[in-house]
Amino acid sequence: MINNILFDIDDTLFPSSEFAALARRNAVRAMIRVGFDAGEEELLRELHKIIEEKGSNYDIHFDLLLKRLDTRNPAKFIAAAVGAYHDTKASIQPFPDVPTVLLELREVGYKIYVASNGIAVKQWDKLIRLGVSQYFDGVFVSEELKSGKSPEFYKKILKKIKAKGNGCVMIGDREDADILPAKKAGMHAIRVLRGKYSKTQRTSRADAKIKDFRKLPPTVLKLSR
Amino acid sequence: MINNILFDIDDTLFPSSEFAALARRNAVRAMIRVGFDAGEEELLRELHKIIEEKGSNYDIHFDLLLKRLDTRNPAKFIAAAVGAYHDTKASIQPFPDVPTVLLELREVGYKIYVASNGIAVKQWDKLIRLGVSQYFDGVFVSEELKSGKSPEFYKKILKKIKAKGNGCVMIGDREDADILPAKKAGMHAIRVLRGKYSKTQRTSRADAKIKDFRKLPPTVLKLSR
Numbered sequence: 001m002i003n004n005i006l007f008d009i010d011d012t013l014f015p016s017s018e019f020a021a022l023a024r025r026n027a028v029r030a031m032i033r034v035g036f037d038a039g040e041e042e043l044l045r046e047l048h049k050i051i052e053e054k055g056s057n058y059d060i061h062f063d064l065l066l067k068r069l070d071t072r073n074p075a076k077f078i079a080a081a082v083g084a085y086h087d088t089k090a091s092i093q094p095f096p097d098v099p100t101v102l103l104e105l106r107e108v109g110y111k112i113y114v115a116s117n118g119i120a121v122k123q124w125d126k127l128i129r130l131g132v133s134q135y136f137d138g139v140f141v142s143e144e145l146k147s148g149k150s151p152e153f154y155k156k157i158l159k160k161i162k163a164k165g166n167g168c169v170m171i172g173d174r175e176d177a178d179i180l181p182a183k184k185a186g187m188h189a190i191r192v193l194r195g196k197y198s199k200t201q202r203t204s205r206a207d208a209k210i211k212d213f214r215k216l217p218p219t220v221l222k223l224s225r
Numbered sequence: 226m227i228n229n230i231l232f233d234i235d236d237t238l239f240p241s242s243e244f245a246a247l248a249r250r251n252a253v254r255a256m257i258r259v260g261f262d263a264g265e266e267e268l269l270r271e272l273h274k275i276i277e278e279k280g281s282n283y284d285i286h287f288d289l290l291l292k293r294l295d296t297r298n299p300a301k302f303i304a305a306a307v308g309a310y311h312d313t314k315a316s317i318q319p320f321p322d323v324p325t326v327l328l329e330l331r332e333v334g335y336k337i338y339v340a341s342n343g344i345a346v347k348q349w350d351k352l353i354r355l356g357v358s359q360y361f362d363g364v365f366v367s368e369e370l371k372s373g374k375s376p377e378f379y380k381k382i383l384k385k386i387k388a389k390g391n392g393c394v395m396i397g398d399r400e401d402a403d404i405l406p407a408k409k410a411g412m413h414a415i416r417v418l419r420g421k422y423s424k425t426q427r428t429s430r431a432d433a434k435i436k437d438f439r440k441l442p443p444t445v446l447k448l449s450r
Binding site for chain 2: 073124127129144
């Protein structure tokens with residue numbers, strides 16, 4: 001019987017790929033608005049190269065962008081870009097079906113948890129901004145567990161919540177980070193077909209696939225039997 | 226004859242003391258809202274101690290606050306505090322008389338500049354958020370000039386804008402940073418009686434004192450004669 005439901009955050013609880021793309025676009029638009037002499041698409045291409053090289057948690061993307069573009073007095077453009085980027089990231093909203101379903105799952109007696117890859121403060125910032133942090137019985141972030149989303153990561157969570165694998169189901173959008181390692185740790189897993197990975201990771205070892213959260217309560221119930 | 230008007234930013238163009246106080250208060254309120262078990266005033270007192278020790282440009286105020294309060298799993302509270310703090314700082318607005326007067330001064334032919342102590346990206350962020358960055362013919366920040374607000378700082382600006390001291394007037398709220406060193410560099414100076422320094426620095430060597438910006442154009446004209 002399933003008593004514990006674990007949730008990924010990005011592209012599971014909110015459209016993170018969309019917001020990230022919008023944040024980058026708003027950043028280069030802000031640079032142009034304060035006088036940067038280049039096209040939007042050209043700046044976006046350069047920025048994407050930097051993100052590919054340095055990863056998305058790199059703090060000085062825009063410093064490096066302006067350095068590569070040989071900009072004198074870059075402070076104005078960095079300020080415009082970083083400000084617009086953070087303002088967009090600060091405006092994240094959950095998928096519309098998320099708050100109601102989380103509340104419903106709590107109310108029928110499930111324990112619900114977050115199981116997330118990333119930096120703890122950043123992931124908490126998302127949960128608070130999404131207005132869902134208070135629903136969860138626990139939040140587990142890889143930084144604090146000292147382990148990325150491997151079977152080990154999920155086994156550590158099982159120990160912390162004092163549960164067996166078959167009493168848990170992991171909900172996430174990524175086959176590699178959410179579905180496969182949770183299954184290896186003995187959990188059930190439901191794949192959410194949202195965000196960019198719904199297009200690139202087409203085959204799935206998940207026990208079920210759902211497109212939106214309204215299907216979640218009956219799907220968990222079915223796996224529980 | 227005065228052709229160039231230099232402006233301080235904090236507590237001259239916008240009520241920075243008020244916004245800083247509000248940002249700190251909103252930060253501790255956000256901590257309490259996500260479950261921190263302490264009173265608002267108690268948390269504010271601890272935070273103020275840290276700001277006094279470390280200065281206001283210290284990036285990890287809240288990490289240190291939670292460390293001193295012996296908080297286990299501080300990520301949630303740091304995220305709440307830092308998020309609310311930055312959201313408040315992102316919502317700064319100019320004093321109501323500022324945009325119109327800046328525009329008027331430009332239109333009658335003055336060159337207008339910013340002369341500010343601080344980190345260039347942070348000061349640009351303020352100008353952009355205040356919606357006034359496009360009015361200025363130049364922005365000079367101590368970090369880039371490699372000199373705090375000393376006579377040297379103002380002399381460097383004179384060189385950059387190719388002006389003589391008596392062709393310039395510095396507008397600011399601080400006797401020590403704005404009025405005295407600008408006067409020593411040969412400039413005129415007008416003290417704006419706004420923010421916390423209007424209460425603590427009561428005597429002034431300024432050529433004139435004003436309470437709001439509507440008095441600025443006639444006051445500059447008078448000094449110019």
